[in-house]
Amino acid sequence: MSDYGHDLLFGTFVTPTAQAPGQVVALAELTEAAGLDLVTFQDHPYNPDFFDTWTLLSWVAARTRRLRVSANVLNLPLRPPAVLARAAASLDLLSGGRFELGLGAGAFWDGVEGMGGRRLTAGQGVTALREAIEILRGVWDDTSPGLLRSDGKYYRIPGMRRGPAPAHHINIWLGAYQPRMLALTGQTADGWLPTLEYLRSPDRNTANRLIDEAAVAAGRDPRQIRRLLNLFQVDISSNSRGFLQGPPEQWVDQLLPLVLQEGFTAFLIGRDDPRLIQTFGQEVAPALREAVARERATAGTPTGPARSSVALAKRQPGIDYDGLPTTLARQAVEPGDPDYDRVRHNYTRPGSPALVLRPGTAAEVADALSYARSQVVSISVRSGGHGISGRSTNDGGILIDLCRLDKVEVLDRASRRVRLEPGARWGDVAQALAPYGLAISSGDYGDVGVGGLATTGGIGYLARSYGLTIDHILAAEIVLANGTLARVDAANHPDLFWAIRGAGGNFGIVTALEIEAYEVDSVVYAHLAIDASDTAEVLRRWGRLVENAPRELTSFLSIYPSRRRTSPLAQVTLVYARDDVDAAQAALTPFLEIGPVLDQQAQLAPYAAIVAPPHNRHHGQGIENTHSGLLHHITTESAATLHTMVHSGDVLAVQLRSVGGAVNDVPRDATAYPHRTQNFSVLAATSPEHLPQLDKYWAELYPQLDGMYLSFETDTDPKRLLDAFPEPTLGRLRQLKATYDPDNVFNRNFPIPPATPAGAGKETDHAD
Known part of the structure; x- marks a missing residue:
């Protein structure tokens, strides 16, 4: 036995009494407010005095933001594992990865049998639990091919579709005391979850040894199994000076050996005492963390994750x-x-x-x-x-x-100054700003991260009204290639501040942005479905209307070639950036004339609702090949070329986004995004097998383009750099690159080569 090096977790074991619903939820909320990590509830479905644990876990997860939730432990005989797997993944996804699975083989068999469950012996319960764990993990593994099948003795799965995958690796913690259960814990589980009062010190020693031996025999490192401990006989105000019967400093002294000598790294107190919970979170937990960190530093204890x-x-x-x-x-x-x-x-x-x-x-x-x-x-x-x-x-x-750098803060409501970290998603940003009546234009999809968009441009639903996202950046914090952290703004490193607004990925890793948000609450959001058989005419009419529309109106148009339909379909999104319904109607109505309308919708909606955060799981499911360009106007020639492209059958989609308006109010040399005279961004997408054909059509469109929006282009040929950064922008960027990243560390996404130092030989061109 020893310290297994896990980070420390602290939490509560709250009684799920149905007689006091407000008290149960309040104790869970207090658990979070006190700075604790985890709230757990026992699971006895046959007890009418208790809430259903699963319903309670879901409710508490919805009422909290950071707190993990778990049963302590879930009653497997009354919860079929295939259904449990789906329920667990769903709750984990809905809570943002905050569900853990405390699981037991079963107890109180009279109650289980009375509800229709099957009575099992201890040995049978272990076998059933082993089968259940395999099913749980099989359902969560949506990357394995085919249906999940299991021909177990207690759980048969003839064939079910896998998934959904949970938001994070759900830990399975077993409540175990007997040798076979302890062995199963070492072989398959992520944690051991006993109660201190049920274990004497020699029993704990033996149990840890059995878990470790089983883990090693299974090819696992014993450090893979976290040791958790329920604590019931505790009292922060007692004068008895017994074990955990006294002031916080005594608790620290008494819990420390359990960490360093017996490997327990999670402690859950089982008393519904608000003062105790608060003291445990605010005094005991931080003091014990500090003591453990000090001892581990002295002993050189490994604290990284253990691996099989x-x-x-x-x-x-x-x-x-x-x-x-x-x-x-x-x-x-x-x-x-x-x-x-x-x-x-x-x-x-x-x-x-x-x-x-x-x-x-x-x-x-x-x-x-x-x-x-x-x-x-x-x-x-x-x-x-x-x-x-x-x-x-x-x-x-x-x-x-950068997913863990995801904070969103309103620094000053009066000046609308907001601080965003790069791993936040724009949908989350919109949700966080909505209570303040603020918004930031940020593309059209809430799952997109802050960092990439806000260092490249940001063509969003509010672009014509408020400009690009980068146009409102006030300051940034960035880790440079040499590892130093710099704060850049108009007064500090102004040259770098200029560069990161448009070419930020080439100069460092942005760790925070300060942005001026806008006074936007609700907007008028409209959607049209148009028969685009005459694609060229639809494009010309739409383009003309957009250019003549008030700048409160921003519009996107996406055309999808016919597959099952007889003609291409155009999906038109229109956002009027004020809640003036009459003015919006006057601006939107002319767009009904761009082509045969198949469907139309319009509503007054909060801006946050139209960029809601879906948080999709990413597995390479997007379109792999796209080309991007900018147009001053949709001319007869450009519309005809796009018409041919759409009707060729070689593209999956063509999308145009309106810019102009406030985007073009900014001088072209104010940021590293120099495209301040164009009115439209155009993108065409296809599959890899049709890329040669798309290249051919794009070559025909290319003479009509002026510039490129970097984030929508997959062709990273260095020759495209001048499309994104026409001179003198590229030359200035290359000089700055030589200063801030001379070794070209940040060379993955359209790398800008550093300028060659004077006297070092012939200057290479941008294609080197």
Whole structure:
């Protein structure tokens, strides 16, 4: 026995009494308010004095924001594992990855049998539990092919579809006391969840040994199994000076050996006492964390995640996994880890990185970058993971995933100053700003991350009214290639501040942005479905109306070639950025004349509702090949070329977004995004097998284009740099690149080559 090195968890074991519903929920909310990590509830469905535990878990998850929830422990004989798996994944997804699964083989058999459950012996219960765990994990594994089937003795699954996958790896913690259950814990579980009062010290020693031996025999590292402990006979105000019967400092002294000598790293108090819960969270937990950290530093205790021999065998050459800084090790994901399939891909393309780092602070981002540079492998950076170019993942390299940097703060309502971290999703930003009556134009899809969009441009539903997202950035915090953290704004590093607004991914890793939001609450949102048989005419009419519309109106038009339909379909989105319904109607009505209307909808809606955060799981499901360009006007020639493209059958979609308006109020040299005279962004998408045909049609359209919107282009040929950054912008960026990233560390997404130092030889052109 020893310290297994897990981070410490603290929580409560609340009685789910149905006689006092307000009290039960209030204690759960207090658990979160006190800074604790986890709330748990016993599960006795046959007891009419208790709430149904699953319903209670769902309600509490909805009433809290950070708190993890779990049963302690769930009654398996009355909860079929296939249904339980779906319910667990659903709650985990709805709560943002906050559900854990405390699970038991069964007890109180008279009650179970009375409700129609099957009475099992202790041995039968262990076998049934083993089968159930296999089914649970099989349902959650939606990457395995085919239906899930199980021909168990107690649970038969003839064939069911897998999924949904939960938001995170749901830990299965077993309530175990007898040797066979302890062995099962070591072989398959993520944690052991006993109650202290049921175990004497020698019993704890024996149980830990049995778990460890079973883990080793199964090819696991015993450190993979967390040891949790329920504590019932506790009293913070007692004068008896017994075990956990006294002041907080005594608790720390008495719990410390349980961590360092017996390996317990989660403590759940089982008394419904508000004062005790508050003291436990605010005094005991932080003091014990500090004491454990001090002892671990002295002893050199490993604290990173433990991995099985199978997982270790999946490590890839060229990476010094054991040299990973301790600040990063706990959140790192390797190819053999349970969370790997959730973090390896982006939305557009699949990936197989050798290591995924998930820093949670700017300092950890600097550590991650320094470590990644020392490994001499490709480095990718990801905020939300929608990057159409696909460069926010890689094969065999290191991925720095900013998902944990996701805070949204209103710094000053009066000046509308908002601070965003790059891993936040724009849908979450909209939801967070809505109570203040504020909004930020940010594309059209709430699952997109802040970092990529807000360093490239940001053509959103409010663009013609308020401009690009980058036009409202006031300051940024960025980790540079040399690992230093810089704050940039108009007064500090103004040259770098200019560059990151349009070409930010080339100069560092942005860890926070301060943005001026706008006074926007509700908007008028309309949608039209148009028969686009005469695609060219639909495009010309739409383009003319957009240019003549008041700048409160922004519109997107997407055309999908016919598949089952007899003609192409145009989907037109119109957003009027004020809640003036009469003015909106006057602006929107002319668009009913752009073509035969198949469907129309219009409503006054909160801005946050039209960019709701779906939080899709990314597995390379997006369109792989797109081309992007900018048009001053939709001319007869450009409309005809797009018409031919749509009717060719070689493209999946063509989309145009209106810019102009406030976008063009900004001088072209004010930011590194220089395209301030065009009125439309155009994108065409296809599948890999049709890319040569799309290239041909795009070559015909190309002479009519002027510029390119970087985020919508998958062709990263260096020759396209001048489309994104026409001179003198590119030359200025290259000079700055030589200053801030001379080694071209940030070279994945349309890399800008550093300018060659004077006297170092012939200057290479932008295509080198």
